[in-house]
Amino acid sequence: MDDTVFALSSGAPPAAIGIIRISGPRSGAALAELAGKLPPARSPRVRTLRDRTGAVLDTTLVLWFPGPQTATGEDLAEIHCHGGRAVIGAISRSLADMDGLRAAETGEFTRRAFANGRMDLAEAEGLADLLAAETELQRQGALLSAGGSLSERIEEWRGRVLGLAAAVEAVIDFADEDDVAGLPPGLTDETEDLVEEIRRVAGRPEAERLRDGVRVILAGPPNAGKSSLFNALLADDAAIVTPEAGTTRDVLERSVGIAGVPFVLVDTAGMRKEGAGVIEEMGIERARRAVESGQIVLWLGEPVEAPDGSIIVASKSDLGSADQGPADVKVSSVTGQGMDLLVDMIVERGKAALPPVDRIALNRRQKECALAAADDLAQLDISGDLLIGAERLRSARRALDRLVGRDSTEEMLDALFGRFCIGK
Ligand SMILES: Nc1nc2c(ncn2[C@@H]2O[C@H](COP(=O)(O)OP(=O)(O)OP(=O)(O)O)[C@@H](O)[C@H]2O)c(=O)[nH]1
Ligand SMILES: [K+]
Numbered sequence: 001m002d003d004t005v006f007a008l009s010s011g012a013p014p015a016a017i018g019i020i021r022i023s024g025p026r027s028g029a030a031l032a033e034l035a036g037k038l039p040p041a042r043s044p045r046v047r048t049l050r051d052r053t054g055a056v057l058d059t060t061l062v063l064w065f066p067g068p069q070t071a072t073g074e075d076l077a078e079i080h081c082h083g084g085r086a087v088i089g090a091i092s093r094s095l096a097d098m099d100g101l102r103a104a105e106t107g108e109f110t111r112r113a114f115a116n117g118r119m120d121l122a123e124a125e126g127l128a129d130l131l132a133a134e135t136e137l138q139r140q141g142a143l144l145s146a147g148g149s150l151s152e153r154i155e156e157w158r159g160r161v162l163g164l165a166a167a168v169e170a171v172i173d174f175a176d177e178d179d180v181a182g183l184p185p186g187l188t189d190e191t192e193d194l195v196e197e198i199r200r201v202a203g204r205p206e207a208e209r210l211r212d213g214v215r216v217i218l219a220g221p222p223n224a225g226k227s228s229l230f231n232a233l234l235a236d237d238a239a240i241v242t243p244e245a246g247t248t249r250d251v252l253e254r255s256v257g258i259a260g261v262p263f264v265l266v267d268t269a270g271m272r273k274e275g276a277g278v279i280e281e282m283g284i285e286r287a288r289r290a291v292e293s294g295q296i297v298l299w300l301g302e303p304v305e306a307p308d309g310s311i312i313v314a315s316k317s318d319l320g321s322a323d324q325g326p327a328d329v330k331v332s333s334v335t336g337q338g339m340d341l342l343v344d345m346i347v348e349r350g351k352a353a354l355p356p357v358d359r360i361a362l363n364r365r366q367k368e369c370a371l372a373a374a375d376d377l378a379q380l381d382i383s384g385d386l387l388i389g390a391e392r393l394r395s396a397r398r399a400l401d402r403l404v405g406r407d408s409t410e411e412m413l414d415a416l417f418g419r420f421c422i423g424k
């Protein structure tokens with residue numbers, strides 16, 4: 001990567017300060033050109049920046065980090081300037097005018113860090129989740145990946161696979177000598193333990209659940225009060241409510257954090273068996289699909305018609321109306337009766353549907369790699385052909401390599417780093 005790139009790494013102006021980062025071989029020269037000379041490495045200095053004509057751009061705090069022990073693995077400079085739009089614009093223009101410098105693409109700093117071995121793929125994925133985190137649980141979960149705990153565990157698994165491979169290959173290498181006693185005892189147990197451990201970690205709820213939120217579907221017959229409850233849970237008039245049956249046609253989704261748990265609340269069209277027009281019928285079909293996609297279903301209707309595992313909600317409890325049979329909770333969207341209990345139930349189930357935050361969790365991609373490695377290991381037959389055994393172990397190692405991105409494709413990297421913002 002010969003280009004030197006720069007970007008505003010702090011939030012959108014105007015703000016109190018703006019931080020412009022420059023990374024690549026020409027960052028030192030670029031900073032020196034603006035600031036007169038380079039500050040000592042890793043020590044902040046106050047410097048007045050000037051453009052080519054000598055006109056003052058701003059008085060700033062500048063930092064100089066020579067590579068490769070930097071965030072990107074390259075020479076890196078930082079300018080902490082006043083955070084006004086025009087200030088940032090003027091400094092950015094001066095940088096863009098310099099030879100060999102250009103504006104960074106989204107996630108380009110992180111991509112360079114990855115390319116230079118400053119972080120692996122699992123850490124980069126964790127970082128993307130951390131930046132996107134909106135709730136406390138998301139922050140904690142992402143921190144374990146971004147901070148390297150996940151990578152450490154994978155590295156540990158990889159080490160165990162390499163240990164097994166070394167034992168098998170030692171036997172293959174000495175196969176025609178007489179004094180080799182064969183495979184060390186306990187190899188089968190070691191393999192089984194590893195398979196069990198990988199499958200246990202891969203069996204936890206996926207990390208995406210934490211990122212995307214637990215889907216709570218409000219479903220039931222028309223006019224049951226689904227949209228009213230949706231609005232009450234959101235504390236917002238997001239959905240249209242009318243006394244007319246069949247008001248909601250489309251599926252309506254809203255993200256909300258409750259007690260630190262990320263949820264997506266989903267309001268759906270009332271399900272009725274007959275009398276629905278064409279449009280309503282389409283809404284009902286969408287409602288069915290939504291119910292299938294949910295981790296939690298709030299069923300506002302007859303318990304006998306409830307999808308398996310739903311929370312049965314007796315709605316409009318303030319009317320004390322028709323007994324809806326045994327419900328898990330009685331609520332009123334008008335008086336708020338029963339809402340606390342319902343929220344507690346949702347939060348409890350929500351937490352159970354998420355990966356535990358104090359343990360590492362794999363995302364879908366990582367899970368596939370981990371399970372592929374476990375499958376290879378599970379097929380390892382120590383008493384069979386050792387050449388095949390050695391190949392299985394190589395295959396398991398390659399799957400773990402893929403997990404941390406040791407051989408990742410450009411396409412995959414484009415998708416990942418596209419999730420970052422510019423300046424990260
Ligand atoms: N008294 C009382 N009325 C309610 C309550 N919840 C909803 N309603 C009323 O019941 C009617 C239907 O409410 P909606 O929230 O539109 O019901 P829905 O299930 O979304 O209806 P569809 O979208 O048509 O299927 C409206 O007139 C609401 O004002 C409640 O808790 N108490
Ligand atoms: K309605």
Ligand SMILES: [Mg+2]
Pocket residue numbers: 226227228239240247248267268269270
């Ligand atoms: Mg509705």
